[in-house]
Amino acid sequence: xxxxxxxxxxxxxxxxxxxxxxxxxxxxxxxxxxxxxxxxxxxxxxxxxxxxxxxxxxxxxxxxxxxxxxxxxxxxxxxxxxxxxxxxxxxxxxxxxxxxxxxxxxxxxxxxxxxxxxxxxxxxxxxxxxxxxxxxxxxxxxxxxxxxxxxxxxxxxxxxxxxxxxxxxxxxxxxxxxxxxxxxxxxxxxxxxxxxxxxxxxxxxxxxxxxxxxxxxxxxxxxxxxxxxxxxxxxxxxxxxxxxxxxxxxxxxxxxxxxxxxxxxxxxxxxxxxxxxxxxxxxxxxxxxxxxxxxxxxxxxxxxxxxxxxxxxxxxxxxxxxxxxxxxxxxxxxxxxxxxxxxxxxxxxxxxxxxxxxxxxxxxxxxxxxxxxxxxxxxxxxxxxxxxxxxxxxxxxxxxxxxxxxxx
Amino acid sequence: xxxxxxxxxxxxxxxxxxxxxxxxxxxxxxxxxxxxxxxxxxxxxxxxxxxxxxxxxxxxxxxxxxxxxxxxxxxxxxxxxxxxxxxxxxxxxxxxxxxxxxxxxxxxxxxxxxxxxxxxxxxxxxxxxxxxxxxxxxxxxxxxxxxxxxxxxxxxxxxxxxxxxxxxxxxxxxxxxxxxxxxxxxxxxxxxxxxxxxxxxxxxxxxxxxxxxxxxxxxxxxxxxxxxxxxxxxxxxxxxxxxxxxxxxxxxxxxxxx
Ligand SMILES: Nc1ncnc2c1ncn2[C@@H]1O[C@H](COP(=O)(O)OP(=O)(O)OP(=O)(O)O)[C@@H](O)[C@H]1O
Ligand SMILES: [Mg+2]
Numbered sequence: 001x002x003x004x005x006x007x008x009x010x011x012x013x014x015x016x017x018x019x020x021x022x023x024x025x026x027x028x029x030x031x032x033x034x035x036x037x038x039x040x041x042x043x044x045x046x047x048x049x050x051x052x053x054x055x056x057x058x059x060x061x062x063x064x065x066x067x068x069x070x071x072x073x074x075x076x077x078x079x080x081x082x083x084x085x086x087x088x089x090x091x092x093x094x095x096x097x098x099x100x101x102x103x104x105x106x107x108x109x110x111x112x113x114x115x116x117x118x119x120x121x122x123x124x125x126x127x128x129x130x131x132x133x134x135x136x137x138x139x140x141x142x143x144x145x146x147x148x149x150x151x152x153x154x155x156x157x158x159x160x161x162x163x164x165x166x167x168x169x170x171x172x173x174x175x176x177x178x179x180x181x182x183x184x185x186x187x188x189x190x191x192x193x194x195x196x197x198x199x200x201x202x203x204x205x206x207x208x209x210x211x212x213x214x215x216x217x218x219x220x221x222x223x224x225x226x227x228x229x230x231x232x233x234x235x236x237x238x239x240x241x242x243x244x245x246x247x248x249x250x251x252x253x254x255x256x257x258x259x260x261x262x263x264x265x266x267x268x269x270x271x272x273x274x275x276x277x278x279x280x281x282x283x284x285x286x287x288x289x290x291x292x293x294x295x296x297x298x299x300x301x302x303x304x305x306x307x308x309x310x311x312x313x314x315x316x317x318x319x320x321x322x323x324x325x326x327x328x329x330x331x332x333x334x335x336x337x338x339x340x341x342x343x344x345x346x347x348x349x350x351x352x353x354x355x356x357x358x359x360x361x362x363x364x365x366x367x368x369x370x371x372x373x374x375x376x377x378x379x380x381x382x383x384x385x386x387x388x389x390x391x392x393x394x395x396x397x398x399x400x401x402x403x404x405x406x407x408x
Numbered sequence: 409x410x411x412x413x414x415x416x417x418x419x420x421x422x423x424x425x426x427x428x429x430x431x432x433x434x435x436x437x438x439x440x441x442x443x444x445x446x447x448x449x450x451x452x453x454x455x456x457x458x459x460x461x462x463x464x465x466x467x468x469x470x471x472x473x474x475x476x477x478x479x480x481x482x483x484x485x486x487x488x489x490x491x492x493x494x495x496x497x498x499x500x501x502x503x504x505x506x507x508x509x510x511x512x513x514x515x516x517x518x519x520x521x522x523x524x525x526x527x528x529x530x531x532x533x534x535x536x537x538x539x540x541x542x543x544x545x546x547x548x549x550x551x552x553x554x555x556x557x558x559x560x561x562x563x564x565x566x567x568x569x570x571x572x573x574x575x576x577x578x579x580x581x582x583x584x585x586x587x588x589x590x591x592x593x594x595x596x597x598x599x600x601x602x603x604x605x606x607x608x609x610x611x612x613x614x615x616x617x618x619x620x621x622x623x624x625x626x627x628x629x630x631x632x633x634x635x636x637x638x639x640x641x642x643x644x645x646x647x648x649x650x651x652x653x654x655x656x657x658x659x660x661x662x663x664x665x666x
């Protein structure tokens with residue numbers, strides 16, 4: 001049953017996207033968009049009714065929105081840098097990964113680390129609250145941006161690209177090799193989640209004492225399965241704050257100066273703009289947001305290893321999301337992220353449909369490991385090319401009057 | 409002297425584009441700068457405004473040595489320039505192209521939209537009014553909500569002038585304001601420049617190949633050739649000078665020989 005549902009989801013998504021992209025008029029595009037959403041929702045709903053247990057479909061949806069949300073945050077961060085300022089950052093994964101690691105190191109409780117005591121490595125974790133981890137992640141990522149910016153932003157623009165991808169790779173190597181800090185390739189497990197002990201009713205024999213919040217004792221009141229919903233609110237909250245903050249500054253004269261620099265840096269310089277300062281600020285703001293996304297993902301999946309620096313998922317995919325959604329438009333950045341995440345994550349559902357191995361003229365191939373990667377990337381690239389052909393400015397293009405607040 | 413250039417040198421590899429060039433621009437004038445193609449006029453502008461670093465020599469603007477300063481600081485001192493090939497901000501509206509310009513906008517600081525939203529809004533309102541007035545002056549008001557990339561070549565030249573006006577500068581360097589502008593528009597453009605000079609006291613230093621424009625508008629006229637100042641004088645003196653003729657003809661013969 002779930003196989004049919006998954007297949008339907010993919011077909012509806014692709015068909016909806018195709019209609020969306022080929023229609024010229026605005027209204028029919030909206031109809032296509034809303035229609036696709038309704039069709040997707042109905043399929044999920046019917047699926048969850050027919051398919052026991054019904055909670056599994058719903059938790060799939062929450063999962064989808066949560067992960068999609070973290071991509072939307074990344075995409076917003078990239079939009080400040082590339083969309084507004086034209087900074088070619090191809091090391092998104094680096095800023096993301098720094099956030100993930102710094103937050104984990106700050107928040108992790110040493111007793112959670114399996115085997116930390118009996119190995120020659122001494123690992124330092126600080127057991128601080130999640131908020132400190134999140135802020136630390138944002139600060140650390142911002143500091144990386146300052147270093148990269150000072151090194152490259154005065155030079156020709158290609159140097160930034162080289163530096164960001166280089167720094168991202170160096171950080172990945174540090175995470176792999178500095179085992180005393182990061183436990184290397186084994187990764188860090190059991191990363192604590194915010195307020196987990198305060199909210200989730202403990203299961204098992206010995207009930208944990210009620211949580212002590214600034215002297216007030218609160219009994220836990222939600223079940224383990226519902227903790228994800230709470231965390232979803234954190235993701236959504238961060239996304240919303242980032243969106244509102246960016247909307248505000250990008251529509252101010254600050255954002256106007258950024259866009260001028262993107263259009264023609266020399267002309268902006270001739271018109272009195274300290275372009276270095278603006279580019280630096282833009283790089284830092286974007287990096288801070290990306291670092292925040294790293295922290296949020298680390299505490300969401302409760303495990304990190306050097307693969308958080310994966311350039312395919314954390315740089316390439318984010319770029320596609322932004323381009324598809326609409327470079328220079330915060331709403332587009334978010335929309336593109338969810339849309340591409342839908343394609344990316346539903347392709348993994350193909351797993352249920354295809355047999356585990358396929359016999360081809362070239363020999364037997366293992367579907368899960370050998371076919372999905374390529375299929376997924378193909379789906380993403382096809383979507384990207386279709387967009388570039390039919391809507392080069394993205395699904396929700398940059399607004400004409402971005403920086404004119406005055407009503408006239 | 410409002411602007412004085414002393415022994416400026418600029419080499420591009422083996423090519424000396426500006427060769428110990430010295431010249432002065434007096435306050436309140438419309439000074440012309442003419443010379444054959446490749447004489448080094450644009451390069452001189454780039455040196456004055458800090459886009460290129462000179463190999464030696466000095467630039468003095470309003471009694472301060474500004475040699476080697478970054479372009480944006482010169483702009484804030486009141487020296488503004490336009491480009492030979494218009495460099496409009498393509499994906500921004502004409503309105504935004506102009507509103508961007510004034511220096512020291514409160515809203516350009518990243519925290520102002522939160523800390524002083526009232527002040528940002530107030531400034532934006534004043535800026536908007538000023539922009540509208542400027543667009544009316546150069547007759548582009550009907551295009552205010554158009555993307556700058558959609559403007560015609562001549563309109564882009566006007567946009568460049570309007571952008572310079574928004575800065576309230578004391579001196580504007582114009583690089584071939586008349587190139588590619590039709591005769592009617594050119595007349596208007598000359599009128600604007602004259603009015604800005606007379607009414608607002610803005611000094612103009614302009615490169616131009618159109619001799620009618622130079623003769624009608626500029627006094628004095630400086631002639632540059634092979635990176636050096638050849639001579640300076642009234643339009644009539646320049647027109648009848650044998651050295652100037654030789655420079656132009658020599659340049660053309662040299663080009664024909666190649
Ligand atoms: N960035 C550069 N790199 C190398 N050579 C340059 C550069 N800019 C200018 N030149 C050379 O310097 C010389 C002077 O060029 P410049 O642009 O100043 O001439 P110009 O007087 O403005 O000519 P035109 O009237 O055609 O605009 C030319 O020979 C040109 O090829
Ligand atoms: Mg020139």
